[in-house]
Amino acid sequence: MVANKAFPFTAIVGQEQMKQAMLIAAVDASVGGVLVFGDRGTGKSTAVRALAALLPKMAVVPGCAYNADPQRKDCGCDVCKRFARSDDAPKQAAVPVVDMPLGVTEDRVVGALDLERALAHGEKSFEPGLLARANRGFLYIDEVNLLEDHLVDLLLDVAASGENLVEREGLSVRHPAKFVLVGSGNPEEGELRPQLLDRFGVSVDVKTPTDINDRIEVIRRRDDFEQDPAAFRRRWARKESAVRKRLASARDNIHNMRVPDNVLHAAATLCLALGTDGLRGELTLIRAARAQAALDGDKTVTTAHLQAVATLALRHRLRRDPLDDADATVRVERAVSEAF
């Protein structure tokens, strides 16, 4: 993905929830994936592709196919072992945002036998796939509802475990694959199975802006951008760098964030009131609230942060009667207003 070709993240008109969800996931990957569902032409892909430009660079082991972190030594590939013995300096690299192309085959996702080496030298070696490339970054799937089921299952499994286990073609490889899964799609083309829905950390329902002025602004900015992308990005550079700073400091502070008992209590109450299954709801809610607090520059998580992320973290987890007309967002908002 070429970040410098992207439309600036801050120049996206409206769609605050979507932007908020992406920033939260960028601050704390443990929140889980982001699911963006909604109308066409609302900037879903644009936002993901723009996110890459905002992410601060990270230190990687040079030459490691898995973008391994030099500090953690969790990779175990030959390059990393050699690096650990040497005193080479780590390399600064952009956070990968891997765009999963349509028609991708399973062997390219998980990695497979390196055919060239096998043919030419009769050697058995592993050729890493997209999951390796996405380690410590983002994996974006447009039209996630069009992806074959078995691939979606696979991705969610790896995303949850943070590790890719390859047991195929006589290979047995294990490598770190910690990434934030970002899926987008249009519900008119078929919905995601409910079992998959709640594996995503936060979900956003995007709608076409109803305000005519917003729509005019969307067109104007987009047209400006296409006329002269470089000049457009220069105009937005200051706003972009403000968000970049905010994101960087949030990532630094997230680990020192205090979560008081009353917030934990409020989160549990809210989930109970909404009848969400399992503990994943509470956990995501707390993590998202913590990321939100870090983004806001606060030191302590409050119920206000909880309220700000409740819809994002819970709206896809309601045990729902699929035919119930009440919108999930509305139900969460109602529960929030009752709980606080």
Next chain:
Amino acid sequence: MDGPQGRTASEWALLAVNVFKVCGAAIGGMVIRGAPGPARDAALAACRDSAGATPWTRIPINVDQDRLLGGLDLAATLAASKPVVSQGLLALADQGTVVLAMAERQAEFVTASLCDVLDTHELRIEREGLAATARAELAVIALDEGRDDDAPLAIGLRERLALTLETDYLPADVPYACADATAPDWQRVTVPVEAYTTLVNIADQLGIDSPRPVLAAINIARVLAAFEHAREASDRHVTEAAVLALLMRMPGGLAALEQTAEQPDAAVDDPHEEPPTPTADPEQDAARDPTDDEPTASDAAAPEKLDEATEALLPLQLLTQLAAAAARQQRTRNAGNSGAQAKANARGRPLASRPGIPAAGARLDLLATLKSAAPWQKLRPARSNARIAVQKDDLRVRRFKAQTRSTTVFIVDASGSAAIQRLAETKGAIELLLAECYVRRDQVALVAFRNDSAEVLLPATRSLVRAKRALAALPGGGGTPLAHGLRAGLELADAIAKRGETPLVVLLTDARANIALDGSANPALADEHALAVGKEFAQRGYQSLLIDAGRRPGRRCQQLADALDARYLPLPFADAGSVSQAVQGMAA
């Protein structure tokens, strides 16, 4: 040429083609809607550049993913003994034009890949051990042959293609043959700020929500200005761009525009009824009626002000009528998911390849074949001409575990006889089934019959949103045209079976047929017809279930069930639970 009003349909078509030739790739391309014929051929030929220098690639309906996106090149890989990419059709079409035949029936992966290429201008592949990126700046011409009742062109692709020609409304002899127009430096033409407002307002009136068509309209306005060597797009250019990119997008849009131009004062009648539609199908018209009274979003929208020049060419009234007609059509059609023709062992979850000879249906898995050959290379005598020795034993063919997806077709009696009292209960039962289908990821379809006809309320879909809407709008009352309902259900089930899926038929009725197939109110004949159509279900071997919705379970239903070879389930009390149990039993 004085003003925009002066243009005839032919002139608009010529203009659209000229715009396409100048900036096709920048605005996505064009949809040519209409039956194959001289008018379509002429339009298509006109879009091709006269020198024939740029690639012109036709994508047939049966294109496979390897060929479209690219894959491992068999011959070259063997010769070079290392993986060699064979370029896909989309990469080969770089800087040229892709013509998508039968666009409305193309599989999802084709339309979705095109959308991706149009957005990113490159083709990325991650397939079969290959990772590659190729430049693919191209324009798409989608040939949409869909009639009223067919699935429309995938929405995603539709909104990315800016121009539309409806050849059914065009004379066959449009004078495309004039000299190619040139638009030097059209990208540098400035567009006044008000143009954005005008175009967004027009799009809003037409019910076009996506910003993509509007952005394309702006670029078209630039090209139109450049045709006349203007530095800035005038109001007229913007209005003409709105006609090309927005109005002509609406079904029957251009014909309606011509009408208003001819008689500017007369009130425009429903533009959709006026032009001679290729399928003047009375059933289709009747099918639209029940939805007529529903307010559409654009009816409710307050008229925004359009400036005078625009108003003169595009009367507000025309816009709202077109929007209403399109919304109506949209509701009776199946969105997006067009005829992906699932072939056995061609799709689904890939299983491990097995040794075998590639023959009809079974495709060679090159990767697996090479892998199985690789370890033996040192042992096998090297032949002079081949770098790799592959023996018959090494051949592997692909296997897929086809998803046995089933589609439940509900045929619901919404007539005024006993069933009407139970329509609400019936709806309850269906809702429960829908919820289960949703969890299983099955598809559902819904046919209702009443008065003197049957109507496909919902073509096979997995979208719950649509199912919910269709069900809520199910009206009741009138005669019992049982045979019509069965026939419509049968056609639907046939279509599903043709796609390689399994139809399950659930018929809810009291079997008191009183409208015969010829429309006469003759109960005896109606019964006879119903039984005759019912037998066809049995002949085709469709699994079916008849739920007797009468107050008292009767012999007539039993008879019908026998004809259908259906399981019979009397339902004296509304009990959604047992209905869903019965359907699940059937699917098992």
